[in-house]
Amino acid sequence: MLHEITFKVNDExxxxxxxxxxxxLKALREQLxxxxxxxxxxxxxxxxxxxxxxxxxxxxxLVLAVEAEGHSIETIENLNKSGELHPLQKAxxxxxxxxxxFCTPGMLxxxxxxxxxxxxxxxxxxxxxxxxxxxxxxxxxxxxxSVLEAAKEVA
Amino acid sequence: xxxxxxxxxxxxDEAFHLLNTPGKVVYPYAGGTDxxxxxxxxxxxxxxxxxxxxxxxxxxxxxTPEGLFVGAAVRMNDIASSELVASxxxxxxxxxxxxxxxxxxNRATLGGNMCTASPCADTPxxxxxxxxxxxxxxxxxxxxxxxxxxxxxxRKTAVQLGDIVIGVVIPRxxxxxxxxxxxxxxxxxxDLSLVSVAAFTYPNGKAANWKLALGAVAPIPVRSPEAExxxxxxxxxxxxxxAAKAAADTSKPISDVRASEKYRKLMxxxxxxxxxxxxxxxxxxxx
Numbered sequence: 169m170l171h172e173i174t175f176k177v178n179d180e181x182x183x184x185x186x187x188x189x190x191x192x193l194k195a196l197r198e199q200l201x202x203x204x205x206x207x208x209x210x211x212x213x214x215x216x217x218x219x220x221x222x223x224x225x226x227x228x229x230l231v232l233a234v235e236a237e238g239h240s241i242e243t244i245e246n247l248n249k250s251g252e253l254h255p256l257q258k259a260x261x262x263x264x265x266x267x268x269x270f271c272t273p274g275m276l277x278x279x280x281x282x283x284x285x286x287x288x289x290x291x292x293x294x295x296x297x298x299x300x301x302x303x304x305x306x307x308x309x310x311x312x313x314s315v316l317e318a319a320k321e322v323a
Numbered sequence: 324x325x326x327x328x329x330x331x332x333x334x335x336d337e338a339f340h341l342l343n344t345p346g347k348v349v350y351p352y353a354g355g356t357d358x359x360x361x362x363x364x365x366x367x368x369x370x371x372x373x374x375x376x377x378x379x380x381x382x383x384x385x386x387t388p389e390g391l392f393v394g395a396a397v398r399m400n401d402i403a404s405s406e407l408v409a410s411x412x413x414x415x416x417x418x419x420x421x422x423x424x425x426x427x428x429n430r431a432t433l434g435g436n437m438c439t440a441s442p443c444a445d446t447p448x449x450x451x452x453x454x455x456x457x458x459x460x461x462x463x464x465x466x467x468x469x470x471x472x473x474x475x476x477x478r479k480t481a482v483q484l485g486d487i488v489i490g491v492v493i494p495r496x497x498x499x500x501x502x503x504x505x506x507x508x509x510x511x512x513x514d515l516s517l518v519s520v521a522a523f524t525y526p527n528g529k530a531a532n533w534k535l536a537l538g539a540v541a542p543i544p545v546r547s548p549e550a551e552x553x554x555x556x557x558x559x560x561x562x563x564x565x566a567a568k569a570a571a572d573t574s575k576p577i578s579d580v581r582a583s584e585k586y587r588k589l590m591x592x593x594x595x596x597x598x599x600x601x602x603x604x605x606x607x608x609x610x
Contacts, residue, residue: 169328188329188372191359211360212427213513224400227426230356234329235374278425299512300424 173237177202178246186233193217193228195236196243204244204273208302215301218274218281219243225281227300244273247280255321256280259314267305275301279315283322291316324363328371334378335487339462341373342485351375351487353396353432356423357439375487376432383490384408390495395434395488399446400425402433412493414502414523418449421506424513434488437473440480443516443539447474449504450491451536451544452523457481458489465489474543500525503601506538507590509581515539517582518590520570522598524606530555535566535595540574540587547573547595554599563599567592 169188174181177200186195193210196202196219208216210229217228220242247254253261256276266272275298282289282297289297294315295308303311329352332338342349352358352372361367375381381396384405391412393402402408402419409416422428422436422445436446437457447470455470459482468481470491475481482488502523508514519538524531533554535547549569553562576587 169326171329187326189324189326189362191324210363212356212423215424215426218426221429224429225426226429227356230354230359230427230430232329232355232359234331235355282425296512297425299510300426 171234171237173234175236175238176240178242178249179240184233188232188234190233191229192219192231192233192236192241195233196228196241202243202245205277206270206273208270208274213300213302214271215274215278215298216271218277218301220277220281223281223284225278242277242280244277247276254280254318256283256315256318259318259321260311263310263314263317265307265310265314267303267307271301271303271305275303275311279318283315283319287319287322289316289319294319324359325365325368327362327369329374330371331374331377335460338373338375338378338487339485341371342487343462344371347371348484349373351434353381354398354430354435356427356431357435357441375434378487380489381434387492389492391493392490393433393493394490395437396432397490399423399428399431399433399436402446403428411496411500412453414504414521415446415449415453415493417502417504418446418521421445421504427513433491437491438480438482438488440474440476440478440543441515442477442542442544443519444544445504445506445516445519445538447544448519448521448536448538449502450493451546452502452521452534453493453496454534455491455493457491459486460489461486467492471546477542496523497525497527499606501602501605503598503605505594505598505601507594515581518574518576518587518594520591520594520598522595522602524554524602531558533599535570535598537570537574537591537595540576540591542575545573545575549573550595558599558603563596566599567595570595 206216208214347370376396381394399419506516506519516539523534550566553566571592578584
């Protein structure tokens with residue numbers, strides 16, 4: 169079954185024909201070419217596909233594309249749209265909070281959504297906020313430090 | 324993923340019409356956090372889903388003359404952050420806050436957590452100690468099922484095809500009620516419970532009533548009337564030890580890849596002690 173949906177992606181209104189059983193992740197990657205959100209576990213466990221839906225972090229692999237109708241989606245591609253890196257991105261680069269980089273877009277989107285709600289988190293709060301984002305290169309310490317550093321910048 | 328159709332009805336009439344499409348298996352759909360992986364893995368098969376999130380009242384958290392109404396499509400993070408829920412039903416907020424990750428809690432719903440009926444679900448033990456009732460509607464009528472009769476077995480509930488779970492009604496507890504929900508998992512966050520315990524106490528004259536429910540250690544969440552009776556007799560360390568043993572005896576855990584039966588039973592006792600002590604501490608502090 170095909171649905172014509174209209175929604176916002178990175179502040180631009182788009183209209184797409186999506187299949188009922190396709191996920192938002194599939195639509196973003198394959199129909200809109202936004203491959204920043206990664207296909208990891210497709211089970212809601214790894215967080216590599218994290219995007220913001222109306223400002224809230226969600227796993228794009230666990231949202232049906234058709235459910236995006238009328239909502240606003242933000243992906244990693246929006247973070248440096250102005251041409252300049254987002255403070256979170258700058259902090260990740262500065263602190264080498266990246267090894268293979270696969271988890272990074274999800275980490276950044278989760279952190280962005282979380283900081284919007286809690287601009288001044290403690291280290292424990294950042295750890296708790298990122299429990300749904302797995303890094304298999306085991307680089308958590310630098311990721312957490314980067315989020316805390318960027319929080320000061322964003323706030 | 325096996326193809327299925329998706330419908331988003333505007334009202335209940337349309338929803339029930341779709342759910343009762345002759346010759347088709349049609350499921351209600353809310354958060355999708357269980358449905359999408361289960362459907363992709365071919366465990367759940369259906370011809371269509373009916374998105375119930377937009378139906379009237381499904382996302383309400385409301386105080387009613389009876390107590391608290393929480394709509395089936397209310398998300399875990401909405402429950403966890405609700406001041407109304409925290410005011411008298413905090414143990415439910417604690418359960419909701421311990422589900423999955425932020426990403427999951429922004430989608431997963433109370434109705435889904437109940438209807439999936441996973442033994443290790445986090446809100447059912449809280450709903451058990453709070454004596455919730457589940458409101459279930461079909462095309463003809465509406466019924467209320469006490470939480471004690473809602474869960475039938477692993478992934479089996481009182482819900483039939485063609486039903487929509489509307490939400491839960493939770494009585495307002497007596498003034499001075501306190502509760503704790505805690506879970507044990509291999510990893511601190513975003514993991515399934517190996518053992519979970521909800522403890523709840525409220526004054527009854529000069530005495531105190533206790534409710535204790537265990538999660539992940541039987542096919543369905545179980546209360547431990549034996550442990551509750553011991554705690555109602557007293558809450559000194561000796562009583563707490565005995566109650567913990569009684570709770571462990573009530574539990575019927577399995578051995579699986581995550582933990583052995585023996586370990587889970589030991590942990591039921593430990594977690595029971597911890598949940599009771601936490602509840603007593605909350606009561607002592609008045610919040």
